Amino acid sequence: MATVRPFHGLRFDAAAGDLKDLVAPPYDVLSPEERDAYAAKNAHNVVHLTLPEQLPDDRSKFVKYARSAARLEEWRRDGKVHREERPAFYRYSQDFTVPGTGQTFHRTKLIVLLKVEPYENGVILPHEQTFPKHKEDRLRILEATRSHLECIFGLYEDDDTSVHNLATGVPGQDVAAFSTPEDGIHHRLEVVDDEEACRALVTALATKRLWIADGHHRYETALTFREMQGQKPGEVAEDFMMMAVCSMTDPGLVLLPTHRTLKTLPVGPDELRARMAAHFAIAETPNTALMTAMEDARAEGKTAFGVALPGGTGFVASTADAAALAEQMEGPGSRRLKQLDVSLLHGFVFERLLGLTGLDFFGYTRAEQEAVQSVENGAPAAFLMTPPTVEDMRLIALGGEKMPQKSTYYYPKLLSGLVVWSLKDL
Numbered sequence: 001m002a003t004v005r006p007f008h009g010l011r012f013d014a015a016a017g018d019l020k021d022l023v024a025p026p027y028d029v030l031s032p033e034e035r036d037a038y039a040a041k042n043a044h045n046v047v048h049l050t051l052p053e054q055l056p057d058d059r060s061k062f063v064k065y066a067r068s069a070a071r072l073e074e075w076r077r078d079g080k081v082h083r084e085e086r087p088a089f090y091r092y093s094q095d096f097t098v099p100g101t102g103q104t105f106h107r108t109k110l111i112v113l114l115k116v117e118p119y120e121n122g123v124i125l126p127h128e129q130t131f132p133k134h135k136e137d138r139l140r141i142l143e144a145t146r147s148h149l150e151c152i153f154g155l156y157e158d159d160d161t162s163v164h165n166l167a168t169g170v171p172g173q174d175v176a177a178f179s180t181p182e183d184g185i186h187h188r189l190e191v192v193d194d195e196e197a198c199r200a201l202v203t204a205l206a207t208k209r210l211w212i213a214d215g216h217h218r219y220e221t222a223l224t225f226r227e228m229q230g231q232k233p234g235e236v237a238e239d240f241m242m243m244a245v246c247s248m249t250d251p252g253l254v255l256l257p258t259h260r261t262l263k264t265l266p267v268g269p270d271e272l273r274a275r276m277a278a279h280f281a282i283a284e285t286p287n288t289a290l291m292t293a294m295e296d297a298r299a300e301g302k303t304a305f306g307v308a309l310p311g312g313t314g315f316v317a318s319t320a321d322a323a324a325l326a327e328q329m330e331g332p333g334s335r336r337l338k339q340l341d342v343s344l345l346h347g348f349v350f351e352r353l354l355g356l357t358g359l360d361f362f363g364y365t366r367a368e369q370e371a372v373q374s375v376e377n378g379a380p381a382a383f384l385m386t387p388p389t390v391e392d393m394r395l396i397a398l399g400g401e402k403m404p405q406k407s408t409y410y411y412p413k414l415l416s417g418l419v420v421w422s423l424k425d426l
Helices: 032-041 062-075 131-145 162-169 195-205 215-229 270-276 287-299 322-327 335-339 341-353 368-376 390-398
Strands: 010-012 081-083 089-097 102-114 151-156 173-180 183-190 212-216 238-249 252-258 261-264 281-286 303-308 313-319 363-364 380-383 407-411
Touching: 032 303, 062 081, 062 131, 089 215, 102 162, 102 195, 151 215, 151 390, 162 173, 162 195, 183 195, 183 335, 183 363, 212 215, 212 238, 212 390, 215 238, 270 281, 270 303, 270 313, 270 341, 281 287, 287 303, 287 313, 287 368, 287 380, 303 341, 303 368, 313 335, 322 341, 335 390, 363 368, 368 380
Parallel strands: 151 238
Antiparallel strands: 010 081, 089 102, 089 183, 102 238, 151 212, 173 183, 252 407, 261 363, 261 380, 281 313, 303 313, 303 380
16 A cells, blocks of 8 residues: 655745745646746745746746756755754644635645555556646656655545544644635644654555545656656655645545636527526526525535526526436446536536537636636636535546546645655655
């Protein structure tokens, strides 16, 4: 099963500045404007490493990756980051309110060094498809810096909560606690370097398989990076990467939906409604009330989509027989996979009813308000989604299948910059 170990992490020193000005969300959720805003907070903000800028006089598009590597080495040399003296795990907790609900949660992860393994070994399990262009960019960063600059997020089965209780109960030393002003999330980082505690955690996690919750691109990049090294005697640094692991029983494990905003629509609103009415029950609903109506339908055991349309009124399309629709979808895939809301949307509504294929005709947003507003800003329609469950993810991955891209969104994201791992520090 999973091979994990404590490690000598790199953490920002006080000389670099206030930690809340040095951290940032992961590379793949930041727009160029957001990246620049974080970069402006502090010359040592982690985005200078994770998203290095392309300058007008760069000789090639690859110079920026060398710039990221040079910066990290400079920060080490100048004492802006320091290496942990003892190998450690890092306990990372977040206290947060789910947007739009007022519900508050506490989620705890343990940042570990994980030995990467091919998916076919059945130890590390994916659940989503990936985009090749994102993996190329991350490989360039990894090759240049020879460091894992960000954590990916993983889950493990823990029906009796024993590992969760161990991970949250072992002694740790507080090294950071702050709130991020843009979302009000409180972050806490502890160093767990007690040798007995570390051994117990290694033993407990060694019995687990790990599901990738967030970070498929970075995991597959690490696999490619390892494969590039060829056969090596024993373990080498390229065998490992950072992962923040969390129990599936953690009460703070929250999944949010990812909505689709259409860039083009081959039919008008009336024809869209008519085509969907042949297969779904249609309820006219104000755009601002779509999510509430969808959640009501889901509570009744139905699959439902919210369709926001220009003019302020859209509709909810629901069905109590998702299996019947799934049977009409062509191509490979188990019934469980095809019955997922996101699979039905892409395979049945988009492809079968509307003739829309590929990934270029729509965009993504996690914000309900942004999806609704998009139709007032020129989008022909937006499809609002309800999220899959952790159990959906677990079973799909166990079956060796993958959901469409951006099917799951674990909230909140892990901050980058709390800890970095350099391969030279194995």
